[in-house]
Amino acid sequence: MIRHWHLGDDRQSLVLASFDNRLPETVYWGPALPEGESLETLSAVSRMDVTGGMVDENAAVSLCPEASQTFPGQAGLTARSRDGSPLAPAFRYESEAASEHGLTLVFADTALDLTLVFDLALTPDTSLLKLQTRLESADVIQVDWLAAPVLPVPAHTNEMIEFSGRWCAEFLTNRLPFAPGARVRDNRTGRTDHAHFPGLIVCNKATTNTAGEAFAFHYGWSGGHRMVAEELADGRRHIQFGHASASQAAGRHFVTAPLYATYAPGGFNGTAVRFQRHLRDHIVTGARTPRPVHYNCWEAVYFDHKLDELKAIASRAAELGAERFVLDDGWFGRRDDDTSSLGDWIIDARKYPDGLTPLISHVNALGLEFGIWFEPEMINEDSDLYRAHPDWVLGPTDQIRGRQQLVLDMAREDVRAYLYDQIAEVLKNNDIGYIKWDHNRVLPVVEAAQTDGVYQFLDRLRTDFPHVEIESCSSGGGRIDFGILERTQRVWLSDSNDALERQRIQHDAALFLPASVTGSHVGPRHCHTSGRTLDMRLRAWTAAQRHMGFEMDPRELTDDEAATLRKVTGWWKDNRNWMMHTDILRLDSPDPAIIAEQQLAGDGGRFVVFAALTRPSDQILPHPIRLTGLDPASIYRLTLANRDEAPRLSRGMPLLKTQDLQASGQYLMSHGVTLPWRFPETVFVLEGRRI
Ligand code: DGJ
Numbered sequence: 001m002i003r004h005w006h007l008g009d010d011r012q013s014l015v016l017a018s019f020d021n022r023l024p025e026t027v028y029w030g031p032a033l034p035e036g037e038s039l040e041t042l043s044a045v046s047r048m049d050v051t052g053g054m055v056d057e058n059a060a061v062s063l064c065p066e067a068s069q070t071f072p073g074q075a076g077l078t079a080r081s082r083d084g085s086p087l088a089p090a091f092r093y094e095s096e097a098a099s100e101h102g103l104t105l106v107f108a109d110t111a112l113d114l115t116l117v118f119d120l121a122l123t124p125d126t127s128l129l130k131l132q133t134r135l136e137s138a139d140v141i142q143v144d145w146l147a148a149p150v151l152p153v154p155a156h157t158n159e160m161i162e163f164s165g166r167w168c169a170e171f172l173t174n175r176l177p178f179a180p181g182a183r184v185r186d187n188r189t190g191r192t193d194h195a196h197f198p199g200l201i202v203c204n205k206a207t208t209n210t211a212g213e214a215f216a217f218h219y220g221w222s223g224g225h226r227m228v229a230e231e232l233a234d235g236r237r238h239i240q241f242g243h244a245s246a247s248q249a250a251g252r253h254f255v256t257a258p259l260y261a262t263y264a265p266g267g268f269n270g271t272a273v274r275f276q277r278h279l280r281d282h283i284v285t286g287a288r289t290p291r292p293v294h295y296n297c298w299e300a301v302y303f304d305h306k307l308d309e310l311k312a313i314a315s316r317a318a319e320l321g322a323e324r325f326v327l328d329d330g331w332f333g334r335r336d337d338d339t340s341s342l343g344d345w346i347i348d349a350r351k352y353p354d355g356l357t358p359l360i361s362h363v364n365a366l367g368l369e370f371g372i373w374f375e376p377e378m379i380n381e382d383s384d385l386y387r388a389h390p391d392w393v394l395g396p397t398d399q400i401r402g403r404q405q406l407v408l409d410m411a412r413e414d415v416r417a418y419l420y421d422q423i424a425e426v427l428k429n430n431d432i433g434y435i436k437w438d439h440n441r442v443l444p445v446v447e448a449a450q451t452d453g454v455y456q457f458l459d460r461l462r463t464d465f466p467h468v469e470i471e472s473c474s475s476g477g478g479r480i481d482f483g484i485l486e487r488t489q490r491v492w493l494s495d496s497n498d499a500l501e502r503q504r505i506q507h508d509a510a511l512f513l514p515a516s517v518t519g520s521h522v523g524p525r526h527c528h529t530s531g532r533t534l535d536m537r538l539r540a541w542t543a544a545q546r547h548m549g550f551e552m553d554p555r556e557l558t559d560d561e562a563a564t565l566r567k568v569t570g571w572w573k574d575n576r577n578w579m580m581h582t583d584i585l586r587l588d589s590p591d592p593a594i595i596a597e598q599q600l601a602g603d604g605g606r607f608v609v610f611a612a613l614t615r616p617s618d619q620i621l622p623h624p625i626r627l628t629g630l631d632p633a634s635i636y637r638l639t640l641a642n643r644d645e646a647p648r649l650s651r652g653m654p655l656l657k658t659q660d661l662q663a664s665g666q667y668l669m670s671h672g673v674t675l676p677w678r679f680p681e682t683v684f685v686l687e688g689r690r691i
Contacts, residue, residue: 001019001020001021002017002018002019002040002043002044003017003018003021003024003093003096004016004017004018004027004039004040004042004043005017005024005039005096005098005103005105006033006039007101007102007103007120007121007122007129008032008033008122009032009122009124009127010032011031011032011127011264012029012030012031012032012127012262012263012264013028013029013030013031013032013033014026014028014029014120014122014129015027015028015029015033015039015042015043016063016105017039017042017043017046018093018105019043019047019060021092021093022060022062022069022091022092022093023060023062023063023064023066023091023107023116024062024063024105024118025046025060025061025062025063025152026061026063026151026152027042027043027046028042028046029151029152029153029154029215029263030154030213030263031263031265054234055070058234059071059072061150061152061232061236061238062076062150063076063105063118063133063149063150064076064077064091064116064118064133064147064149064150065150065238066088066089066090066091067088068088068089068090069090072232072233072234073182073230073232073238074182074184074228074230074240075145076133076145076146076147076150076240077089077116077135077143077145077146077147078143078144078145078245079135079137079141079142079143079144079146080141080142080144081139081141081142082139082140082141082142082250084142087112087114087141089109089112089114089116090109091107091108091109091114091116092107092108092109092110093105093106093107094106094107094115099121101121101123101124102119102120102121102122103118103119103120103121104117104118104119104120105117105118105120112137113137113138113139114135114136114137114138114141115135115136116133116134116135117133117134117135117136118131118132118133118134118149119131119132119133119134120149123278123282125277125281126274126277126278126281126282127262127264127274128260128261128262128274128275128278129259129260129261129262130258130259130260131148131149131151131258131259131260131261132148132149132255132256132257132258132259133146133147133148133149133242133255133256134253134254134255134256135253135254135255136252136253137251137252137253137254138252139252140250140251140252141250141251141252142250143248143254144245144246145226145242145245145246146242146243146248146254146256147228147240147241147242147256148219148240148241148256148257148258148259149259150238150239150240151215151217151238151239151261152236152237152238152239153202153215153237153238153239154237155235155236155237156204156213157178157202157203157204157213157215157237158177158178158204158205159175159176159177159178159202159203159204159205159207160175160176160178160183160200160201160202160203160229161173161174161175161176161200161201161203161268161511162174162176162183162185162199162200162227162229163196163197163199163200163508164195164196165194165195165196165197165477166194166195167194167475167476167478167495168476168494168495168496168498168501168529168530169194169494169496169501169505170194170197170476170477170478170480170493170494170505170509171197171477171505171508171509171511172508173508173511178229178231178237179231180231180232180233181230181231182228182229182230182231183227183228183229183230184226184227184228185225185226185227186226186244186245187224187225187226187244188224188244188446189224189442189443189446190223190224190244190247190442190443190444190445190446190447190450190451191222191223191224191439191442191443191474191478191479192221192222192223192224192225192474192478192479192480192481192484193224193442193474193478193479194474194475194476194477194478196224196225197480197481197512198218198219198221198225198227198241198481199216199217199218199219199511199512200216200217200227200229200239200241201214201215201216201217201268201271201511202214202215202216202217202229202237202239203215203268207267207268208267208268208588209267209268209269209585209586209587209588209628210266210267210269210585210586210587210588210626210628211266211267212265212267213263213264213265214263214264214267214268214270214271215239215261215262215263215271216261216262216264216268216271216272216274216275216511216512217239217241217259217260217261218259218260218261218275218481218482218512219241219242219257219258219259219260219481220257220258220259220260220283220481220482220483220486221243221256221257221451221481221483222451222454222455222479222481222483222484223243223244223247223446223447223448223450223451223452224243224244224247224443224446225241225242225243225244225257226240226241226242226243226244226245227239227240227241228240228241241256241259242256243256243257243448244446244448246446247446247447247448248448248449249447249448249449257483258482260275260278260482262274262275268511268586269583269585269586269628269629271511272510272511272512272583272584272585272586273583273584273585275511275512275513276510276512276513276514276583276584277514277583279482279485279512279513279514279517280514280516280517280581283482283485283486284485284486284488284489284516284517285486285489286462286466286469286489287469287489287490287516287517288433288469288489289577289580290576290577290580291516291547291548291576291580292323292324292369293321293322293323293324293548293549293550293569293572293573294322294323294324294326294371294519294521294547294548294549294550294551295313295314295317295318295322295324295325295326295368295549295550295551295554296326296328296436296521296549296550296551297310297313297325297326297327297328297551298328298329298373298551299497299523299524299528299551299552299553300313300551300552300553300554301313301330301553302329302330303329303330303335303336303337303338304330305327305330305331305348305351305352306351307351307352307358307359310327310359311358311359311362312555313553313554313555314359314362314363314366314368315362315366316554316555317368317550317554318366318367318368320550320554320557320562320565320566320569321565321566321569321570321573322368322549322550323367323368323369324368324369324370324371324433324434324549325363325366325368325369325370325371326371326372326373326436327356327359327370327371327372327373328373328436329373329375329438330348330351331347331348331351331352331356331372331373332344332346332347332348333345333346333348333383333384334348334350335348338403338404338405339380339382339404340380340382340383341380341382341383342375342378342379342380342383342405343378343379343380343383343384343385343386343408344383344384344385345376345419345422345423345425345426346422347426355429355430356370356372356430357430360430360431360432364431369433369434370430370431370432370433370434371432371433371434371435371436371469371471372426372430372432372434372435372436373435373436373438374423374435374436374437374438375437375438375440376408376419376423376437376457377407377408377410377439377454378405378406378407378408378439378440378441379392379393379405379406379407379408380404380405380406381404381406385418386406389418392408392409392412392414392415393406393407393408393409394406394407394408394409394410394443394444394445394447394450395407395443395444395445396444399444400444401441402440402441402442403440403441405440405441406444407441407443407444407450409450409453410449410450410451410453410454410457411447411449411450411452411453412453415453416453416456416457416460419457420457420460420461423461424461424464424465427461427465427468432468433467433468433469434468434469434470434471435468435469435470435471436473436492437458437470437471437472437473437488438473438474438475439473439474439475439478439479440475441475451483455483455487458470458487458488459487462487469488469489469490470487470488470489470490471488471489471490471491471492471519472484472485472488472490472491472492473491473492475495476492476493476494476495476496477491477492477493477494477505477509479491480493480509480513485517489517490517490518490519490547491513491517491518491519492519493505493506493509493513493518493519493520493546495529496527496529496530497521497522497523497524497527497528497529497539497551497552498523498527498529498530498532498534499522499523499534499538499539499542499543500530500532500534500538500612500614500681501530502520502542502543503542503595503612503614503683504595504614506518506520506542506545506546507586507595507597510584510586510597511586514580514582514584515545515546515547515579515580515582515584515599516547516580516581517547518546518547519546519547519549520542520543520544520545520547520548520549521543521548521549521550521551522536522539522540522542522543522548522549522550522551522552522565523539523551523552524551524552524553524556525552525556525561534681535681535682536557536560536561536564536565537564537568537642537645537682537683538612538681538682538683540564540565540568540569541568541610541612541642541683541685542612542683543568544568544569544571544572544685545597545599545610547580548569548572548576550565571641575608578601578606579599579608581601581602582599582600582601582602582607582608583599583600583602583629584598584599585597585598585599585600585628585629587609587611587625587626587627587628588626589611589623589625590623590624590625591613591617591618591619591622591623593613593614593615593616593617593618593680594611594612594613594614594617594625595611595612595614596609596610596611596612596625597609597610598627598628598629600629604629604630604631605689605690606688606689606690607627607629607630607687607688608641608685608686608687608688609625609627609673609684609685609686609688610683610684610685611625611675611683611684611686612682612683613678613679613680613681613682613683613684614680614681615680615681616680617680620677621677622674622675622676622677622678623672623674624671624672624673624674625672625673625674625675626668626669626670626671626672627665627668627669627672627673627688628669630665630668630669630690631665631690632664632665632666632669633664633665633666634664634665634690634691635662635663635664635665635690635691636662636663636664636665636668636688636689636690636691637660637662637688637689638656638660638661638662638663638668638673638686638687638688639660639686639687639688640656640657640675640676640684640685640686641685641686641687642683642684642685643656643657643658643676645678645682645684646676646677646678647678647679649677649679650676650677650678652676652677654674654675654676656673656674656675656676656686657676661673662691668688673686
């Protein structure tokens, strides 16, 4: 007997089938199937042949491949009974429920008293699948691995792009061929981490930013994930995502985080746009519009807080265009460096004898909102909190410290209650509209309960202080995922304020992140994390590509730099209302020295291209950059917004240096736009409108 289900829209179809009541398997995932396609036939035709040297039936790549079915690869569930003996369930169909865009499929192993539930949904406007697996057990069991619904990827996809990175170099992409065997990423850091963004894109060798097929996945969880991308010996391939292995305590109820997935043609932009839109329109809630220009004081003063200096900095930042002032680390306990005070969220009376009010009033009088830094999950041994509650620390006492700090056990009710009281006190007594929420070390043990505790705590604070926006920071981009972004409105993408580094990081992060959540700041002239000296034009335009902010001592700026920053900030303010809702489309540049993107308005009527030349080009003449996503038959007018930045060494007269260009979408996408010659470490900004 075959049961089948279809989840889809006009862009993609996912067809599942269950044979003889066994777990459902994907018999089709790809472009939308036409109406009238017989799912029965697709299911029947998915049965594969058997030959010599094989078992008599091919074990299914089901939504949870089962060891009990002689599955020849990584199973979707690894569990043990209370006495430690392995469980090998064989699930059979129980029931199902369908909603307009979702499906719940229930399977059970009655002998072991286990129920496996798959929750599958498709969000119609973004065409993103949201997939979760639940396991219920009558007895207490230990689950070492539970995969979110497992999806196969077809044989014609032969490459994958996965993510690594480090502090100041987040979202590094690795493009690897599939080969027999499993590529397993088991993130043991207990946080999302710089080195393990939980995403994967499966594609062809030929897939580019703008052309080809892609299947993209993201696991929305902040506690460390495990990914399996496996090619079985027989050639079938499948993708699994779940919590980091053995990170869940023994129990009766287990649930994965949502796995978001989508198939799209149109290259990496096809899947990227769906993730960007879904994050912006369905995951993030409560973000202020328009997005205010930030000023963050970290790289200006570090721990050296002096009220008068901070006031002067705020005044100067306001005059440059800032609209939100964020007081970073150093305002609480006796925090003069990073060795003490985490856990003591009491305003430091040495630095702020009259509390924060004098600074906040000053900032507010300038018309800026006030934001403040916390690192709630952490504790220093040199703190009153540690002296009172050394037992609140997560992990063994002899663990290696990280930035001289330990982690609080957020699974404990009393820890959360203490933190709530301390933080709520600061929020209640001060006019605070924003928290920068930091998390500066990996965890000593990997426990899902820690992340569940953090989520609970964040949810409570958000309910009680709904007007407070939160930024997720973890030494820069160490905690960026849809789980944390359900509770926050911005990410601090990286501690690198080096605009050249930032160009690369922003570009790769756009495979999943929209501009509206991605913080980007104009850093100091001499970059503190790379030692490079960078021009203000590069720094300012790079920040203007995302949610803009400043993070230098604004008093260091020359008049020229200040004028440039004011101009670019003004430009950003004039454009943010539409730019914060664009699709970021990565462009394929024939010159590898160029990082280019096109931010296209939802209605396609307007766009802006940012083309950064990150180093000298190998060839002397600039090559055309082909645009994307335009209507071939429409005419567009293009203006080089910063044509005044073309250097004197550009001696010719290419049209864009003096005039606007009017051309069809066809020309712009097929031939492309040639920009004037320029120096490296510059960004050209090309504004376009359909006329
Ligand atoms: C790490 C963050 O990424 C920085 O921006 C800053 O907030 C420091 N922590 C403060 O300790």
